[in-house]
Amino acid sequence: MQELGKAESNSTRIIRQDDKRVIIEKDLDTEYMVLSMGPQHPSTHGVLRLECITDGEVVVEAEPYLGYLHRCFEKYCENVDYPAIVPYTDRMDYLAGMNSELAYCITVEKLLDIEIPRRVEFIRVIVSELNRIASHLVAIGTYAIDLGAFTPFLFCFRDREHIMSLLEWISGARMLYNYIWIGGLAYDVPADFKKRVAEFIAYFKPKVVELYKLLTENEIFVKRTYDIGIMPADVAINYGWSGPMLRGSGVKWDLRRNDPYSIYPELDFDVPVPDGKFSVVGDCLSRHLVRALEIDESLKIISQCLDKMPEEPNFNSRAVIPKRIRPKAGEVYGRAENPRGELGYYIVSDGKSTKPVRCKARSSCFVNLSAMKDLSKGQLIPDLVAIIGSIDIVLGEVDR
């Protein structure tokens, strides 16, 4: 059944039924009900509250309320030195700590104007792509749970555990790494690192295919996500969407390609966008599809980096880290492609202090979530869950 339109008073609905017959329902207007989803609702992925005004099972309006996890990131930044902010960035998007660190570090490095050793760049890309896979696995697994499929979640977390132990091995922490530092890395990678990552890729490649067959091509899953929550490309751009969300709407925009940083220009990878054959461009399934396909691209990037990474015995990963980080006066907006989209930092330095005057984090989930009000209009409540899941929010980053 598909709803085609609604009269202004909401009392008339035009509906296309499954057998293509179009019927008009009149005098439907009943009493509106306020339904509060969250803050402890499992499908809101953390502490987000949605205040839905519903007409029967149809959502008339859904207003998100945030701030339950607000930890004053920006206020802290004004009170600590530049390197001391790195651990805080981990705690914003806790599922992709490496990517958050990378975005912050390249922003400060732009202001400092320092050259980074090539080996450091390769290690940074490898760890952040590993983290991107881990983050997408959580996104896909929890999305399946939202829609009632429990098994893919267990598959995803089993494979994610391998990445977590790899990253724990090099940094000492499972999720909050503090590994990428301004101007370098906390440590060089262990001796066997390349071998272990290559082993992981060999193990993981068939699992990606398995997961694709298990979930993405699953009929029930497709029925729950196909043609739900469509976002046209121009509206998505106007809403400032980025990352898999924007690519799900068919816009080929990836900061690794369009505003390249680190060593991404040397690497060969595709930017997957849905072609409209398997899904309707811009619907929930497209967004899921982009994430599923991006895992393959990340694996490609990691294998290339393993081949190209220069071997340097007794490499000191802290060699070019400045003793005291005090950037010249100026301001910078730097960004990187996070698993959830564009993570940007706007940093102002006065040239005198070792603390930033202003450090704003442009969170990708925050911006992606802001379209929720428009996306949810006229949807059924179960579809609302599918839409929130497809946005893939991490409330740590939304609230900062």
Next chain:
Amino acid sequence: MEEAANQMSPAVRESKTAYDNIKERFGEAISEFDANPTMPFFEVLDASRWVDIALYMRDNSLLQFNYMACLSGVDYPDEGKVGIVCNLENIGKYTHKLAVKVKCQRDGGSIPSVSCVWHTANWHEREAYDMYGMVFEGHPDLRRILCPEDWTGFPLRKDYQVQETYHGIKVPY
């Protein structure tokens, strides 16, 4: 002047070209171009024309700044002002980027809202209001977004003093 233009990196030169276009149209309403290599920007001197400038930047076929990457509030205690910094760019056709600054008085100042031009500005402006307290004129839904609605003060102002208690809970610790 020509020499200075030659020293600019290609990215800054692109921003300069876009800036020249806007300057030609709005003249005195906007400031000179700041050609720093990390974030080239200009300032809107006449804040009341900010929405016109924003619409022109979005809709002019040579500019097409259809994507607002970021909008951050900033405090300028020395000037007695608070302001916003918008990072704008185009997705699809051009590669130019440009940042725009708009400032207003610290106490009771207001900036026209551009949430009708870029939807993404809606929540960003709410956040800037929440943290700095400038009012966005014409904003459809100007409420606090991250702090609780009955919070007092604007936390990111440099002279912010945290309240002693909030609903009977001791705040500073």
